[in-house]
Amino acid sequence: VIVVHGGAGERHADDNARQAQGGCLVAARAGHAVLEKGGSALDAVVAAVTVLENDPQFNAGRGSALNADGEVEMDASVMTGDLQAGAVAAVKGIANPVQLARLVMEKSKHVLFSAEGAHRFARAHGVPFVDPASLITERARKRLASLGTVGAVARDKQGRLAAATSTGGTTGKRPGRVGDTPLIGCGTYADDEAGACSCTGLGEAIIKVTLARAAVDRLRSGEDPNAAAAAVAATLARAKGDGGLILIDAKGRFGLAFTTKRMSRAWVSSDGSFGSGFD
Ligand code: GLY
Numbered sequence: 708v709i710v711v712h713g714g715a716g717e718r719h720a721d722d723n724a725r726q727a728q729g730g731c732l733v734a735a736r737a738g739h740a741v742l743e744k745g746g747s748a749l750d751a752v753v754a755a756v757t758v759l760e761n762d763p764q765f766n767a768g769r770g771s772a773l774n775a776d777g778e779v780e781m782d783a784s785v786m787t788g789d790l791q792a793g794a795v796a797a798v799k800g801i802a803n804p805v806q807l808a809r810l811v812m813e814k815s816k817h818v819l820f821s822a823e824g825a826h827r828f829a830r831a832h833g834v835p836f837v838d839p840a841s842l843i844t845e846r847a848r849k850r851l852a853s854l855g856t857v858g859a860v861a862r863d864k865q866g867r868l869a870a871a872t873s874t875g876g877t878t879g880k881r882p883g884r885v886g887d888t889p890l891i892g893c894g895t896y897a898d899d900e901a902g903a904c905s906c907t908g909l910g911e912a913i914i915k916v917t918l919a920r921a922a923v924d925r926l927r928s929g930e931d932p933n934a935a936a937a938a939v940a941a942t943l944a945r946a947k948g949d950g951g952l953i954l955i956d957a958k959g960r961f962g963l964a965f966t967t968k969r970m971s972r973a974w975v976s977s978d979g980s981f982g983s984g985f986d
Contacts, residue, residue, distance in 0.1 A: 727764055775881055796889040902932065905953050
């Protein structure tokens, strides 16, 4: 089972939201193809998020929101249900930050690299750099409402869970600002004994309520994932923010919730059935 989101937001026009819903389904199918062949949940979520990072309509990879200096500065993380995690923050000129986050998890003893340290790590591992200008779209330049952070959660045939999240952050953010996305327990969390979660929305609020870990913890008692997602999403209001999340439990049941008007998303289940939505 794989579930993906293309971000929560208020201001998207219907046409844009419908297009984002389609983009989410393409990504979910890419992740599901990996699972069908016996690939791991980690392979699946990274494949799905890579598709979303490459799709310029989303606020991740190419199409990322610009910071106050007019630059793209991205955050991403991955986590597997055996409690391994990797993340990067404030990286520039990297086409697929989710893949760099995976490398941090697999090739370093650390969890999170930021800015120049992340760039040095990327160079040391042969990760290609792209012209930072190539990640900037006309839409981002015009500061139109960006369609939001992207993410995926999956359960593979062996019952392993994984989650991944990637973002350009908030439009006009101060350079160096880091949101919830690369922070394990905030934007992303996975534990094979409970569930996996990827979040979207105002990072400053998500961090304060440690949204992803709070959601996964509610699954430990067998709570329905939709009920758990709704309960934790409601806590964002106390931190004066909005957002949403996708959630999968150890049995492969999934749920989602958002406090914004819209959140584009799609899923493909183990029997090949699929769905998508935005409102
Ligand atoms: N949730 C993405 C961010 O605030 O950076």
